[in-house]
Amino acid sequence: MPDITVLLRAAGQGDAAAADQVVALLYADLQKLARSRMRQSGHLTLLDATGLVHESYLRLYARLQKTEGAEQQAFPDRKHFLAYAARVMHTIVIDMVRARQAARRGGEFAHVTLNTAVAELAPQGDDEILRVHEALAELADLDPRLAQVVEMRYFGGLLEAEIAETLGVTERTVQRDWQKARLFLSMALKTC
Known part of the structure; x- marks a missing residue:
């Protein structure tokens, strides 16, 4: 191969x-x-x-x-x-x-x-998908790396180790970024 x-x-x-x-x-x-x-x-x-x-x-x-x-x-x-x-x-x-x-x-x-x-x-879910997309775009404006972690983990299905290697950070940093991003998105979606 x-x-x-x-x-x-x-x-x-x-x-x-x-x-x-x-x-x-x-x-x-x-x-x-x-x-x-x-x-x-x-x-x-x-x-x-x-x-x-x-x-x-x-x-x-x-x-x-x-x-x-x-x-x-x-x-x-x-x-x-x-x-x-x-x-x-x-x-x-x-x-x-x-x-x-x-x-x-x-x-x-x-x-x-x-x-x-x-x-x-x-x-019924069109509005929800757009709200998630807009919240992710807002997150990317605040911290692009957090948005990248969400895209790679949630949409790409990559493991934390793969994300860490791709972004050039530690796995622990990816874990913290994932927690921060989830918190931000959760709060952003509640206010919509």
Whole structure:
């Protein structure tokens, strides 16, 4: 099995085949992230885990290709890649929720789906997802590292040791950051 770090470096230098190979090798990890993300959002999007992975792939591929000629590589290792993938999946779900809310508020196009079970679901959690997203954005303004810890742990499913290594801090720092972030988000969501 080729080294992911070597492939990420090659993809960052514009090698499209390396970018494809990275996604192929990490596909199972991306599926796991997507299933986790879909569980957290309920059935509030029209995407399934596979659709979310494929939508994320398009954005991840674009990011890999943008780094060509850049002094700094996009993803130094697997953990950074998966942390970014978690952020991309979070963004995709938020964008879909916002689009659905805009459509509910007078959007001119009717949404058509072939899956009738999805259409029967109550859209009760859209506001909650947006409140969590806004609280996380507010946390990022106050302390970006706390927001990164939340994204990597909650959305990315990374372990404390992996987060510590990715951020270059100790595991104990990650534990304290997680506690602070949970407290902040809890208080922010109560005031909404």
